[in-house]
Each structure stands twice: as structure tokens, then as C-alpha cells.
Amino acid sequence: MSEATEVRVYQPSQDMVSNAAVSGMDAYKALCAEAERDYEGYWARLAREHVTWQTPFTRTLNEDNRPFFKWFEDGKLNVSYNCLDRNIEAGLGDKTAIIFEADDGTVTRVSYSDLLVRVSRLANALRSKGVKKGDRVVIYLPMSIEGIVAMQACARIGATHSVVFGGFSAQSLRDRISDAGAVMLITADEQCRGGKNIPLKPIVDEAFGMGGCESCKTVIVYKRTGGACNMVAGRDVWLHEALEGQADTCEPEWVEAEHPLFLLYTSGSTGKPKGVQHSSGGYLLHAILTMKWTFDIKPSDVFWCTADIGWVTGHTYITYGPLACGSTEIVFEGVPTYPDAGRFWKMIQDHKVTVFYTAPTAIRSLIKAADANDAVHPKSYDLSSLRILGSVGEPINPAAWEWYYQNVGGSRCPIVDTFWQTETGGHMITPLPGATPMVPGSCTLPFPGIQAAIVDETGNDVPWGQGGILVVKKPWPSMIRTIYGDPDRFVKSYYPADFQGRYYLAGDGAIRDAKTGYFTITGRIDDVLNVSGHRMGTMEIESALVAHPLVAEAAVVGRPDDLTGEAICAFVVLKRSRPTGDEAKQIANELRNWVGKEIGPIAKPKDLRFGDNLPKTRSGKIMRRLLRSIAKGEQITQDTSTLENPAILDQLAQTL
Numbered sequence: 001m002s003e004a005t006e007v008r009v010y011q012p013s014q015d016m017v018s019n020a021a022v023s024g025m026d027a028y029k030a031l032c033a034e035a036e037r038d039y040e041g042y043w044a045r046l047a048r049e050h051v052t053w054q055t056p057f058t059r060t061l062n063e064d065n066r067p068f069f070k071w072f073e074d075g076k077l078n079v080s081y082n083c084l085d086r087n088i089e090a091g092l093g094d095k096t097a098i099i100f101e102a103d104d105g106t107v108t109r110v111s112y113s114d115l116l117v118r119v120s121r122l123a124n125a126l127r128s129k130g131v132k133k134g135d136r137v138v139i140y141l142p143m144s145i146e147g148i149v150a151m152q153a154c155a156r157i158g159a160t161h162s163v164v165f166g167g168f169s170a171q172s173l174r175d176r177i178s179d180a181g182a183v184m185l186i187t188a189d190e191q192c193r194g195g196k197n198i199p200l201k202p203i204v205d206e207a208f209g210m211g212g213c214e215s216c217k218t219v220i221v222y223k224r225t226g227g228a229c230n231m232v233a234g235r236d237v238w239l240h241e242a243l244e245g246q247a248d249t250c251e252p253e254w255v256e257a258e259h260p261l262f263l264l265y266t267s268g269s270t271g272k273p274k275g276v277q278h279s280s281g282g283y284l285l286h287a288i289l290t291m292k293w294t295f296d297i298k299p300s301d302v303f304w305c306t307a308d309i310g311w312v313t314g315h316t317y318i319t320y321g322p323l324a325c326g327s328t329e330i331v332f333e334g335v336p337t338y339p340d341a342g343r344f345w346k347m348i349q350d351h352k353v354t355v356f357y358t359a360p361t362a363i364r365s366l367i368k369a370a371d372a373n374d375a376v377h378p379k380s381y382d383l384s385s386l387r388i389l390g391s392v393g394e395p396i397n398p399a400a401w402e403w404y405y406q407n408v409g410g411s412r413c414p415i416v417d418t419f420w421q422t423e424t425g426g427h428m429i430t431p432l433p434g435a436t437p438m439v440p441g442s443c444t445l446p447f448p449g450i451q452a453a454i455v456d457e458t459g460n461d462v463p464w465g466q467g468g469i470l471v472v473k474k475p476w477p478s479m480i481r482t483i484y485g486d487p488d489r490f491v492k493s494y495y496p497a498d499f500q501g502r503y504y505l506a507g508d509g510a511i512r513d514a515k516t517g518y519f520t521i522t523g524r525i526d527d528v529l530n531v532s533g534h535r536m537g538t539m540e541i542e543s544a545l546v547a548h549p550l551v552a553e554a555a556v557v558g559r560p561d562d563l564t565g566e567a568i569c570a571f572v573v574l575k576r577s578r579p580t581g582d583e584a585k586q587i588a589n590e591l592r593n594w595v596g597k598e599i600g601p602i603a604k605p606k607d608l609r610f611g612d613n614l615p616k617t618r619s620g621k622i623m624r625r626l627l628r629s630i631a632k633g634e635q636i637t638q639d640t641s642t643l644e645n646p647a648i649l650d651q652l653a654q655t656l
């Protein structure tokens, strides 16, 4: 942060400070100091207080085989028991667990007791189809109660779920089923978004048709719309039929703390997405702790995380965290702009939401809509129930922060700008709403116990005020355990030799404020883009492009975008001559759609440009820094003397 920028500090209200779980900065510092004094003792205390164990653990952290750390390893638990049974035993059986609002506005409420019955019946159905502890089950479902039930049912029987976002293509789905060696897939006939029914099951059939899904013997299909749906005899079974005659109770499978609760595929800097593997005990602990401390969740709260269960945010802050805390949460099937861009505000008003957690991209697009139409402006709704706001997925620009604070939070609600990743399981750097003074654009300070730091290329700490590489110096309970089937890649990606394998490498750059030590994330330092809070590997998109018969070579970079944070910009060399005019536009569209089919619509390049070649160094390396400048429309100031053909820079600078 430069000296010149005016830094506005927002203090949490006195009322918030007095009532919050972590009340005031002294309480925050006391927790950090406790972790500093006795790191294992700190986490052990919290794990005993917040998680219900069937067999208590005696060993907190095992570092013998670093970086394959183990937490609470001799303890046994069941995550679904912690989310359901223990709440019912505590008298919350009749409490609403989920308020589901469908795309068309239909509302369904499910109590904790209802939810346990639904989870138990599906868990029994899975067992009857031969799913055992440790088996992988892929879940390809829209936002639904069924989606949460499916995840919890897997947890109940110790099966490891791998949720695939409903926007991913057949190819992406196939790759994930195949990599995980899944034995079962749970999907739906169609999904409903923005007033449209979008077929899902045909994508599943296409994925199976590609080969490589042979491990997957059963496909369970949730009838969401009743639209036409092809069922493959011997493989496909309707969910309602699978549930017929299943008992309402299901003994949980007590698993070791390290038992893999789920895999979740995420993009890395190489072409192939990585199956991030999470544990049961350590993961659950952090889901609970962050609900209690970051969101200050109380029994009377109505919590709403707008993420999809296909992303980690949906895992931790829809399926597991809120339920493990016995809270009431909103689950939303639709999109923020249907029937109009006031949908979020109307739902907050209707359901009296108290804690609201969304992404900067959504806020930015709703600002635009509100500016254009008062009827969808938050001021046209009663949002007085709100008490805490959250942001996640990408840096929130100060202007969007201020708007969110004033217009949604009525200048009353703290905003928790939560920095974390698929790999971290839960919040890593975030304000605590009753403690941390907030600075727009900064995720402020590490969650108590998390040893976040900024280092240089050799792993030495850099002074505050100087940018560097974000690392975590000590293992923490909810961290990634491995990359499924590829432990070497896990080590190389997260515990690289650069730091002698000492630190977890987040993959982001960051800087700490010279005075306050507050963290600001400056963006990825690897070839990973963040488009609307969705993580995309540039190589993944490049591989998709070069798989097209017309394409000889492709390079993908990101450029800043007002709405989506970053936008995907692809530079393409065709096997034929460089197209121009309408033909270029037409081929660009074809390539965009191709990428949409290969990966999913979120991966479609916004900008696409053609050149006779790509700018390369003498050794043949693509000069990505140069491409990033061109993508931004900047004048080229870099040294281009090594370029074979400088004229291509002019070609690539031309927009279609």
C-alpha cells in the first residue's frame, strides 16, 4: 500500500464487540498467543471442545512423514453424526436446518430430524448398492437439499465424495470420475437456473461414452424436473426408487480422523486438475471454528452462503460448517439475477438472513444492476436482519467493499473478507467481526493459530511493507492431505524445494501493511487465473484450445476486468494462415464454444486474438509477461530484442 492512498479503518460496533465469540482485539491476541506458546495444545483443546469424538484422540500432530501431516490420528468420529445426530441429541431436532429456495421461488424447510432421516435413508441405499468405506462417489447435482443429503450420506458411511460443479462439461466430468476411480455417481435429470431447465443427465451419458468411467457401476438420478431422461438399464436408477424401503436410521461408520472426507478437483498450473484430498477430523474442526469465530454464528442466526456445493466454499459453509453448528441456513438453487437482480436482497428480506456470505463478482454485477434500476437496489428492501457480511473467492476492490458495507450492511455490519483456498479447507486470513478493525481491500490478519507469513524466493521473511510470497509456516488441522493418486505432485506444488519443504506455498503473492501488518493479497504467482472467483489454470485452457483441429498453438493469460476480477485472454496460432475480419470472429466463436465444451462455460476466453506466431525467447519460451501487457492494452516497454518477429506484437494487439 503506498503512502499516498488514504486508508479508511472501520471499527466493529461496540454492540458487536460485546457479544461476539471473539470479543475485542485482546481476545484475538490471547488466542494467537496461546497457539504461539503451545501449538499442539491449542489445537487439541479446540478439537476436544468443538468436535464430538467417538474415540478421543491422544496424539495431536504427527509430523513424522512431512509434509504428509496427520492430525488427531488415533481419534475416531463421524462427520455426519457431528452435523446431525449431536444437534438432535442437544434438543434441536425440530429446528429448521435448511430453508431451500428453488429457482422459481418455492420454499422448502427441512428440520434437523427430517434431514437425519433423509441422510440415513440415502446412506442405507448407498450401502445396499455396495458402496463401502473409502469408496469414491462422484456427485454431479444442482444446488438442492438432495445435494447436501448426498454429501452427508457419503460422510455417514465413510465414502469419500467428489462433487463436480454442475457447470462442468462431459469431458471434465469424465476426467474426474476416472481419476478418482469412482464406484458411483449421483446426478439429476435436469437443473433449473434463471427460469430455464438445463439437462444434466445427457452430460453424464456423454461422459460415460468417452470411456474411462468403467469403475462406476451405478448412477443414481434425482428427478428434479421430470423432463425426458434416458436411463441405462443395469446402471441407472432413480433416487426415489433407490430410497424405497430403506430404513430411517443408519449407524454411522466411525472413521479415523485422517479418513478422507472428500476430494475436490481444482485447477493448478499444469493442465490436469488436482484432486485435493481433505481429512474428516481436522477439516470438520476448522469448519466449526470458522463458523463460530469468523461468522460469530449464534443459535438465532439465519446463515446464507451463496456459493455452489461444487466449490469448496459450498462444502465448508453450506454442507458442513452451518450444520455442524446447528444453525439454520439458506440453500438457493437459482441465480442472483432471476427473476431480477434484486433476488438476493429479496431473499435476505423474506428469510430474515442475519449472516450473508457472497463473492465480489456477484456484488459488482449487482451494483451495476442497482445503479441502473432502483427497484433492484438494496435500499428498496428491508435488510435490517443482517448483522455480518462476508466476501470470498477473490480480492474485493475497496469501491465494491464500501458499497456492500453501506448499501447492504447499512453501515452497521462488519464485512469479513475471508482469504482461503480449496486446499486450506476454511478461512486462513480474515477479520473477526467483533475484534478486527477493517480496512477495505485487506483480508487483515490470520485466523488465530494460522501461521501465515510473507517470504522471498528463498523462504526468508520479508519486512512489512514489502511484497512477497504467501506461505503458511506450520501445518494446520484442515489443510489438504495429498493430491489424490499423485503424492509427488502434492509435495512439488505445496512444499517445494525452494523453501526446503518447510512451508506451505499458497500460490498467491501478498503484502503486509507497514504499520498494521494487515495482509493484502496481490494475486496468484503461478499460472492460475481467478475469473469471477473461479479458479482456472492457463495450461488447462491452452490444452483445450490446441485440442481443436484448427489450432497449432495457444497461450492464455489473464487481464484485469471490472466485473469478473480477471478475464481470460487467449492468443492463438492456427495451422492455416491468420484469419482476419468476419472469418476471425467466426473462428474465435467456434474456439470459445469448443473450450466451453471441453472444460465448461466458465473457461471460455473473453478475448481471443490470432497471430502468425507467439512471442518467444530464443530458447522457445513463450514470453507471457509480454502477452499480459498486450492483453491489458499496454504499450510494450519490455525488451523485445530477442523476438524473432516483432511484427507479431502488432498482430496480437489487434482486437477482433
Ligand code: WT7
Binding pocket: 266, 311, 312, 313, 391, 392, 393, 394, 395, 396, 417, 418, 419, 420, 421, 422, 423, 443, 506, 507, 508, 521, 523, 524, 530, 533, 534, 535
Ligand atoms: C484462490 C483460491 C476460498 C474459496 C473460494 C476460492 C483467491 C480467495 C480471496 C480473498 C483475495 C482470494 C486466491 C486463492 N482468493 N479468497 N478473500 N482475497 N483473494 O477457492 O478456487 O481454491 O481459489 O482464490 O487467489 O489462492 P479456490
